[in-house]
Amino acid sequence: MNEMAKYKITMNKQNDRSNKDDDHNESGVATRLRPKLKKPDPYRVLLLNDDYTPMEFVIFVLEKFFKKNREDATRIMLNVHQSGVGECGIYSYEVAETKVTQVLDCARQNQHPLQCVMERK
Template sequence: MSRIAPAGAPKVSEKTGIQRESPPLFKVLMHNDDYTTMEFVVEVLESVFHKSSPEANRIMINIHVRGIGYCGTYPFEIAETKVVKVHGLARAEGFPLKCTLEEA
């Protein structure tokens, strides 16, 4: 059933002129160290960053060979949460794994 708006009522489809800005994005980077196992890095990439097994392995190799690997780009709060989660998982296993944020 359609509704008829009273005369002079604003149309719902009119634009208000307000434009929303996208939140700033941040890259999450994982750094190589001499203690964290490659298997643990792959597990973290799969569980925290939802990477497929082949992609997690590719990123892990980049971390191992280049010293740093790109995990994803997210709004600040999400990126920060992922970094905190990685650090928590690593510390619980006794690893010094390090993640950082970089403005995209």
């Protein structure tokens, strides 16, 4: 039986005093049981600093793939440049994996060694 299709049926006996021969007057309400859903684990997408990727390209990547405005992209880029790593965002596993792949593909196409990784938060 499909887990989503399970029902709980509650039966209530109704005693009809006028008809004592029929003790099987029952009514039921079918309620669907909802499975407990767990929130997906969050993953951080991080850019790693290198000595060759131009700062402007890092800003471009943040604007294009992470939908950051110019100010936020510049702030993250400076964090990458100064501390060696910068957080681009927090996503579900599948979304984080896709963004990492997009960034790495774009960096390779533009001949930059920019590294992008994901880690569980």
